[in-house]
Amino acid sequence: MRVYKLSKMDFRVLRILLFIGLVGLSGVGKSQHYSSMLKQPATWHVTFCGQSTCFTDFYSSEGDTIINGKWYRFMVDFHFNKAVVVREDTVRGKVYFRYLYGQRKHTDVLMYDYSLKLNDAIYIFNPNSPIPEDSLGLYDVVRVDSVLTEKGYRKRLKLDRHDQTSNEYLTTTWVEGVGGLSYINTPAVGPELYGFGELSCFAFNDSDYVYKSAFSKKNKSCSINIAPIDDTLRLSQVRNTDLKIYPNPTTKYINIKGIEEITATFKIQDSLGRTVLEKENSSTKVDISGFKSGVYVISIFKGREFIDRLRIIKK
Secondary structure, eight states: OOOOOOOHHHHHHHHHHHHHHHHHHHHHHHHTOOOOSSSSOEEEEEEEEOSSOEEEEEEEEEEEEEETTEEEEEEEETTTTTSEEEEEETTTTEEEEEESSSTTTTOEEEEEETTOOTTOEEEOOOTTSOSGGGOOOEEEEEEEEEEEEBTEEEEEEEEEEEETTTTEEEEEEEETTTEESSOTTOTTOOOBTTTTBEEEEEEETTTEEEEEOHHHHHHTOSSOOBOOHHHHHHHHHHHHTOOEEESSSBSSEEEEESOTTSOOEEEEEOTTSOEEEEEEOSSSEEEOTTSOSEEEEEEEEETTEEEEEEEEEEO
């Protein structure tokens, strides 16, 4: 057996190669680090604004459960009520949504994929209707960068889709460890402060803030409820009449209680913020049987004055 003797030059080369290898491994470790949004119970605040009013909804993750060997957190508040769970694949950087009841209870729906790169494409399903015929279509990743959050920089993805029907470009933004910048279960939307909603804050345990929007910082609050002085009494009076929508969820009709004595205008928007119905209340019963399954927002106006905005779940 022949034995080779390494020269000083050979040792220098080996040291350089070893150093490059260690740096490369370090870089791989950093690139694979994933910021989790489910590691602790968390709350998302979503704000909506009209011409002169704003209000904030919130929903939370809490508790946990194991399904088929996989770990999930329950979604509560808003309309979730522990009927929905969410899980993360922290190795691949993906987030999944799952119903616990109904015909879709055995299906994990991909909501977010933070492993996507510039110019990648992905079919996005708003999980309130995660079936192929309700796909929102193919979105392209048009920007990958980072955004400064309360916890440092986080990966941010912007995705666009060209809607052939309206000839408009639909846009959505995702932030790793936070979710979409509207509702967590509407990854194809937003943010739209003056539309379907904008994420104002995301925090662990109601106090450890990860994300705050520019609007929430300007108003120094995550729960932003604004009404003009001359509207405050009117809004209070309307809400004291117990303004409600029922049945909700529904398959055919909704009834609106609390506006019988005023002439109101309804505007219903889908999860993309598109207006699908607008009419005056010749009746407090509204037919939505022709709508696809999903979550809708109904805005109620008296003349040009905003009264309230409520959620509708269409089965």
